[in-house]
Amino acid sequence: MDMPTPNPAILAKKPRLVERLLHVLPADAVIHLEAETRAYECDALTAYRCPPMVAVLPETTQQVSAILRICHEMGVPVVPRGSGTSLAGGALPTADCVILGVARMNAVLETDYENRFIRVQSGRTNLSVTGAVQENDFFYAPDPSSQLACAIAGNIAMNSGGAHCLKYGVTTNNLMGVTMVLMDGTVVEIGGAHLDASGLDLLGVICGSEGQLGVVTEATLRILRKPEGARPVLMGFDSNEVAGECVSDIIKAGLLPVAIEFMDRPCIRATEAFAKAGYPDCEALLIVEVEGSDAEIDEQLEKIVAIARRHNPVELRESKSADESARIWLGRKSAFGAMGQINDYMCLDGTIPVSQLPYVLRRIGEMSKEYGLDVGNVFHAGDGNMHPLILFDANKPGDLELCEAFGADILRLCVDVGGCLTGEHGVGIEKRDLMVNQFDPDDLDIQMAVKDVFDPQWLLNPAKVFPLAASEARRAA
Amino acid sequence: MITPRTEAELADAIASAAMPLRVIGGGTRSVVPMSNAAVLSVSGLSGITLYEPGSLTLVAQAGTPLAQIEAALAAEGQRLAFEPMDHRGLLGTTGTPTIGGVVAANVSGPRRIQVGAARDFLLGVRFVDGAGRVLKNGGRVMKNVTGYDLVKLMAGSRGRLGVLSEVAFKVLPLPEVSVTLVLQGLDDAAAVRAMSQALASPFEVSGAAHWPGQGTFLRIEGFAGSVAYRAAQLREMLGGEIEESAQRWTEIRDVTPFHAADGDIWRVSVKPSDAPSIVAGAGAEAVLYDWGGGLIWLRMAPGTDLRARTAAYQGHATLVRANADTMAQLPLEQPEPAALAALSSGIRAKFDPRGIFATETDPLRAVAS
Numbered sequence: 001m002d003m004p005t006p007n008p009a010i011l012a013k014k015p016r017l018v019e020r021l022l023h024v025l026p027a028d029a030v031i032h033l034e035a036e037t038r039a040y041e042c043d044a045l046t047a048y049r050c051p052p053m054v055a056v057l058p059e060t061t062q063q064v065s066a067i068l069r070i071c072h073e074m075g076v077p078v079v080p081r082g083s084g085t086s087l088a089g090g091a092l093p094t095a096d097c098v099i100l101g102v103a104r105m106n107a108v109l110e111t112d113y114e115n116r117f118i119r120v121q122s123g124r125t126n127l128s129v130t131g132a133v134q135e136n137d138f139f140y141a142p143d144p145s146s147q148l149a150c151a152i153a154g155n156i157a158m159n160s161g162g163a164h165c166l167k168y169g170v171t172t173n174n175l176m177g178v179t180m181v182l183m184d185g186t187v188v189e190i191g192g193a194h195l196d197a198s199g200l201d202l203l204g205v206i207c208g209s210e211g212q213l214g215v216v217t218e219a220t221l222r223i224l225r226k227p228e229g230a231r232p233v234l235m236g237f238d239s240n241e242v243a244g245e246c247v248s249d250i251i252k253a254g255l256l257p258v259a260i261e262f263m264d265r266p267c268i269r270a271t272e273a274f275a276k277a278g279y280p281d282c283e284a285l286l287i288v289e290v291e292g293s294d295a296e297i298d299e300q301l302e303k304i305v306a307i308a309r310r311h312n313p314v315e316l317r318e319s320k321s322a323d324e325s326a327r328i329w330l331g332r333k334s335a336f337g338a339m340g341q342i343n344d345y346m347c348l349d350g351t352i353p354v355s356q357l358p359y360v361l362r363r364i365g366e367m368s369k370e371y372g373l374d375v376g377n378v379f380h381a382g383d384g385n386m387h388p389l390i391l392f393d394a395n396k397p398g399d400l401e402l403c404e405a406f407g408a409d410i411l412r413l414c415v416d417v418g419g420c421l422t423g424e425h426g427v428g429i430e431k432r433d434l435m436v437n438q439f440d441p442d443d444l445d446i447q448m449a450v451k452d453v454f455d456p457q458w459l460l461n462p463a464k465v466f467p468l469a470a471s472e473a474r475r476a477a
Numbered sequence: 478m479i480t481p482r483t484e485a486e487l488a489d490a491i492a493s494a495a496m497p498l499r500v501i502g503g504g505t506r507s508v509v510p511m512s513n514a515a516v517l518s519v520s521g522l523s524g525i526t527l528y529e530p531g532s533l534t535l536v537a538q539a540g541t542p543l544a545q546i547e548a549a550l551a552a553e554g555q556r557l558a559f560e561p562m563d564h565r566g567l568l569g570t571t572g573t574p575t576i577g578g579v580v581a582a583n584v585s586g587p588r589r590i591q592v593g594a595a596r597d598f599l600l601g602v603r604f605v606d607g608a609g610r611v612l613k614n615g616g617r618v619m620k621n622v623t624g625y626d627l628v629k630l631m632a633g634s635r636g637r638l639g640v641l642s643e644v645a646f647k648v649l650p651l652p653e654v655s656v657t658l659v660l661q662g663l664d665d666a667a668a669v670r671a672m673s674q675a676l677a678s679p680f681e682v683s684g685a686a687h688w689p690g691q692g693t694f695l696r697i698e699g700f701a702g703s704v705a706y707r708a709a710q711l712r713e714m715l716g717g718e719i720e721e722s723a724q725r726w727t728e729i730r731d732v733t734p735f736h737a738a739d740g741d742i743w744r745v746s747v748k749p750s751d752a753p754s755i756v757a758g759a760g761a762e763a764v765l766y767d768w769g770g771g772l773i774w775l776r777m778a779p780g781t782d783l784r785a786r787t788a789a790y791q792g793h794a795t796l797v798r799a800n801a802d803t804m805a806q807l808p809l810e811q812p813e814p815a816a817l818a819a820l821s822s823g824i825r826a827k828f829d830p831r832g833i834f835a836t837e838t839d840p841l842r843a844v845a846s
Contacts, residue, residue, distance in 0.1 A: 114673045115748050137679075159622045170620060172629065173597045188816045193748035195771050196583065196594055197633060198793035198811040200821045204596060204629020208622050225679045248531030254554055254650035296703040303700075351618040354532040383619040384532070423620035431623070438623055442610045446828070447625040453823035465624065 001048060001429045004463050004475065006095040013074055014053055017098070020074075021056060024066035029104070031055040040081065040099045044146070045089040045430060047400060052079065052093035059104045061179055061187055061217040068215065069185030071098055077459050078183070080211035082154030083125065085146040087347060088428030090158060090210050094463060100215060102153045108132045109218060117176055117193050119220045122153035126160075129221060138223045141168035144424065145336070156216050159208030161424035166382035167258045167291075168224070170424065172207040177220035180206065180213075183455045192220055205450060210426055211461045213454040227291035230258060233301055234328045235308045236282035236315035240264060243284035244357040246311045247381045250288065250304055251354075257304070260382035261287040261332050264361060267339070267376030267389070268331075274338030277331030280315035286381065287332055335378045336389070342374075343391040346403050350414030351423035354384045363413055364388055371406040373399075385423035386414065412437050427465045435467055444470050480521040484603065484611060484642040490517060491640060492609025497835050500636040502540055502575030506564045506582050519577050522642055525549055527617070533648050534600070534617050539577030539641040546576055550648055558649040559595050560586030560726075566736040568798055577641045583633030586730035587684035587696070590676065590768040592649070596632035601645035604631060606638065607829030617645040630824070637835075638828040652698035656708050657684075657725060660693040660717040665753040668693040669770035671715055673749060676769045678714065680707040686729045687766040693717075694725060732765060732774050741799040743783045745773040747792035755787050782807055 014032070021030045031037055032054045041049040053076075058064045071078050081091040081101045093099050102123035110119040113136055120129055126147040129140040143162035144150055150160070156178065161170040168174070177191030191203045206213055237243040247260055263271065263285045272279050279285060286308075290300040301318055308316055319325040331338075339345045352360050361377060368375045379386040388410055392403035411421045411431065415438045421431045435444060448466055451458065451474075458475045479498075481487040491498070499514040519540040527536040530553040537546055543561065550556050561584040563574060578584075580602070585594040592598075601615030615621055615628035631638060660671055668687035675682045675695045684696030695715075697707045708719050728734070735742055740762055747755060749770030756764050761775040777783055780803050783794055793811035796804070813821060829835075 112748075113677055114670075114750050116673075116677060138677075159626065161620050161622075165620060169593060169597060170622075172626065173593050182816070186816050188814070188820075190817065192791040194746045194792035195589065195768065196585075196596075196746055198746070198795060199813055199817075200638075200824060201583070201596060201629045201633050202817065202820060204632070205626055207629075208626045225677050228679050251533060251650075252531050252553070254653065256650060292703060293706060295706060296700075299700055299702045351620045353529065353534065353618060355529055380620070385618075385620040418616070419618050420616050420621045420623040422623050423618070424622055426622050427624065435624060438616075439613075443612055443614065444624070446606065446610075446612050447614075447627065449827040450625055450627070450630075450824060453820060453827060 001089070001432070002468060003050065003094055003429070004468065010076055010096040011053065013076065017070070017074055017076060018054060020070045021054065021067065024070070025056060025058060025063055029057045029059070031057070040093060040101070043084040043086040043089060043091040045087055045092065045428065047394070048089055048092055048429065050093050050095055052097050052099040053095060055099040055101060057101050057104050061181060064100065064181045064215055064217050065185045065187055067098070067100060068181050068183055072184045072457070072459065075457065075459070077462055079461050080153065080157070080215045082123065082151030082157065083149050085150040086154060086158065086426065086428055088422070088426045088430040090154070090426050090428040090464060092429055102151060102217065105217060112193065113138065115193055116223055117220050118223050119218060120152060122156065122216045122219055123151050126150050126152060126155055133223050137226045139226050140221055140223055141174050142171045152219050152221070153216055156207050156219060157209065157211045158424070158426035161385065163259045163261065163380060165380070166260065167256055172204060174222045175203065175207050175219060176222055178203065178206060178216045179218035181215045181217060183214070183457070183460050210428065210465050212451050212465060213460070228293045229297060230289055230291045231297050231301065231319045231325050232287050232289040232328045233304055233319065234315065234317040235286045235288070235313045236280040237284045237311060237313055238282065240284045240361045241358040242311050243286055244354070246286065246308055247354060249307045249310070251382070253303060253307060255300060255303060257288045257382065258291050259287070259289045260380070262377070262379050262381035263332065263335065264377040266374060267335055267378045270342055270376055271331040271335050271338040274341055275331050275334035277327060277334070279331050282314045287328055332378065339376055339389045339391065344394040345389045345391050346407055348388045348390070348407050348410055349385060349423050349425045350411045350419055350421055351383070351385045352414050352417050352419035354381065356417040356419070357381065357384070360386070360413060360417060364410055367406060367409055371402060373403060373406055384419065408434055429464060432465060433467050435465070441470070448474060478516045478518055480518045482521045484522065484605070487522065487640060487642055488605045488609050488611050491605050491607065491833065494833050498833055500640050500834065502578035502581070503542070503573040505568070505570045505572045505574045506578050506584070507568055507570055517640065519640060520575065526643065530555060533619070534645065535648050536617055536643065536645040537576050538643050539575065539580070541576050543574040543576055543579060551651065554651050555648045556651050557598065557646065558588055558592045559598055560588040560730055561595060562586045562730045567732050567742060576644055580632050580641055580644050581634065581636050587686060587726055587767050590685055590771065591681065591683045596629050598647045599628050599632050599644060600647055602628050602631045602641055603643040604639035604641045607831055607833045611642070612639070615645065619647055637825055654701045654704045655696060655698040655723055656704055657720050657722065658695040658697070658708060658711050658715070658717045659720055660715060663687070663693050665689065665756060665766070668766065669749055669752055672769040675711055675715065678711065680711050682711070684726055684729070685769040687770070688729065688734065689764055694729065696726060729765065729767060734765060735763060735774065735776050738763065738776060739779070740776045741779055741781060741803060742797045743775045743777060743794055744797050745775065745792060745794045747771060747773065747790055751790050751792070755790060758788065759783055759786050779803060784811070
């Protein structure tokens with residue numbers, strides 16, 4: 001992935017920039033020594049690294065505003081950063097940028113159970129939002145698998161999802177309001193404890209804008225009462241086609257499971273070798289989880305099991321206890337670790353129409369042979385969000401490039417069957433150059449025109465989302 | 478009236494428009510037109526493009542009658558879960574509501590409190606911007622973060638950014654059973670507290686409304702066994718009687734009690750616990766609370782500026798129905814703070830550089846050509 005060449009004129013401003021930042025921030029919040037900026041050189045897309053010119057760690061909205069005003073006046077690009085868990089390179093710096101990290105902004109500002117929302121500073125981690133309300137039996141629904149580490153700021157930037165979106169939606173469906181600082185330092189409040197926008201739905205376009213429209217410093221999030229319980233059923237099938245039909249039949253029967261997870265044979269085998277969850281050795285495995293009281297769970301599982309039986313499962317294991325539930329989830333939750341034991345891997349997240357599942361899995365299998373790289377599939381089947389894990393050897397020259405080419409082919413396939421490049425990870429730098437496969441030039445132009453309104457100089461996270469060639473004129477202006 | 482039959486004809490009509498356009502679907506959710514506007518109807522773009530019940534996905538052209546979509550979904554035991562209201566009774570309009578109109582006005586009903594608004598179910602759009610460009614955003618899959626989410630921006634934009642040609646939705650199953658717990662004798666504040674308690678329970682309430690004089694209503698939907706259990710649990714918590722009529726929720730959705738009466742209609746979105754005090758200060762002739770108190774419908778004496786009567790609160794007030802004089806005097810939508818207004822008008826200028834989609838009460842600028 002190319003990144004723009006650092007601008008020498010901006011690099012030359014470093015001493016003055018640091019001096020000005022130290023006027024508005026405590027000394028320990030301005031990181032500018034080369035050995036220390038290295039801590040911010042990458043996010044979870046670790047194949048790409050570049051230390052920033054400076055990193056700043058503000059604690060308040062006012063400090064964020066002061067930082068952005070300075071950078072705006074000096075024409076210095078700013079890359080916002082939550083916890084740095086982006087798999088797409090959303091927080092990857094350039095050598096001439098300021099990394100604005102919100103990690104120190106992690107306070108809970110307001111908890112309101114009567115009106116069912118929580119207001120937090122955006123650096124707070126996803127899981128600790130639920131942590132703040134769970135003693136009252138509430139939770140925050142979006143649950144990306146990085147939820148222990150990832151920040152709400154990054155969740156909003158990437159419109160993060162998780163395993164339970166089929167029922168609860170993704171970040172945008174659970175975000176009620178934000179306090180956001182524009183690149184020129186203006187602080188705006190959008191939305192709040194009430195529902196829906198009066199005029200244009202600015203909140204809707206800010207969520208998922210990958211830190212290119214403003215820096216979100218506070219967020220109002222919808223919290224929900226925890227269900228009384230949840231239990232999964234595990235089922236194994238001889239073919240991906242049959243498993244896909246079973247998913248479709250469950251949905252058509254009017255059931256809305258909270259999660260439908262799918263694993264294919266390579267992933268089942270890797271997982272079984274690693275976690276020994278007792279999974280059957282079969283072509284495709286589904287984990288379907290439902291929620292409610294014990295009787296309600298039984299009512300739903302009974303219907304699901306009846307549907308599954310019509311598809312001749314090789315294994316059908318209904319959980320009757322918390323212990324059995326944990327064993328069913330054990331393998332799925334270890335899947336990424338299991339693949340990582342075998343080799344380095346690249347995780348994709350294209351989405352496809354559920355009806356295309358068997359065809360896409362067959363094509364991925366064929367391409368795996370052509371490229372000579374193994375791939376395991378584990379994904380959210382209810383919503384078609386795939387997670388192919390391509391194995392490669394980072395120490396073998398050319399393997400990363402081969403893996404990236406394979407990944408790009410899979411993502412183009414997702415688009416060709418009516419899906420999209422990314423379901424929950426975001427575009428970042430990783431899928432930037434594939435955007436032309438999903439969008440025509442005018443489609444990209446109207447998106448970039450929105451950035452023109454929020455950030456006319458294109459200083460916020462400028463080298464992301466859009467192909468560099470498409471955004472070049474705007475970045476240079 | 479211009480009635481394009483294809484997306485390409487729609488694009489031509491917009492590119493060659495020399496005067497502002499009043500864009501309508503079925504014309505049932507009327508917006509005050511520019512006096513010199515030409516009417517462009519999207520009703521010629523009609524038909525369901527794709528429906529996959531097993532994927533919970535439906536794609537339709539924007540002018541497709543809502544009733545046609547609802548019938549196709551019902552035949553497969555599914556529905557638009559956000560429960561769009563029918564504005565005809567309230568606004569005294571006639572015509573055929575279209576799916577594009579639902580999207581353009583982000584129309585949601587009582588179930589919005591549980592499952593989300595129209596915008597939350599909208600997966601993708603195709604539209605023509607003010608320059609006549611055919612554009613697309615989103616798609617037909619449920620999880621999609623590829624590029625900016627202009628889908629949300631188009632939902633509720635009331636035709637000010639472009640003319641929708643095609644929309645894609647996530648749909649949901651129809652429940653097997655629906656019942657309502659009716660509480661009697663609660664004043665507004667007690668009713669909002671009861672609704673909050675119900676919505677903060679694990680019993681998945683899919684509607685929470687308070688209709689002064691009629692009762693406080695809590696809806697529970699799902700499989701028979703589950704509904705019986707949850708209704709019993711809620712009744713134990715709050716008292717009341719269980720009724721099975723679905724008609725009640727159509728009346729709440731369409732604000733039926735206000736249809737026959739004169740007066741201005743206001744729609745206010747607030748933090749639920751703020752609702753009773755806002756109502757107390759408003760001096761309304763009649764009130765209906767939906768969304769657990771988060772949505773207040775008020776019927777006011779003609780010409781009353783509701784916004785001048787309420788102290789500062791988080792939320793917004795929309796003037797939905799009034800005579801022409803009042804419509805001309807008062808902003809229909811809650812005025813935005815300056816910084817947000819600048820962003821909104823900046824976006825409109827990008828999507829509609831010539832001001833083709835301006836309206837009388839909300840003129841962006843005169844058409845250049």
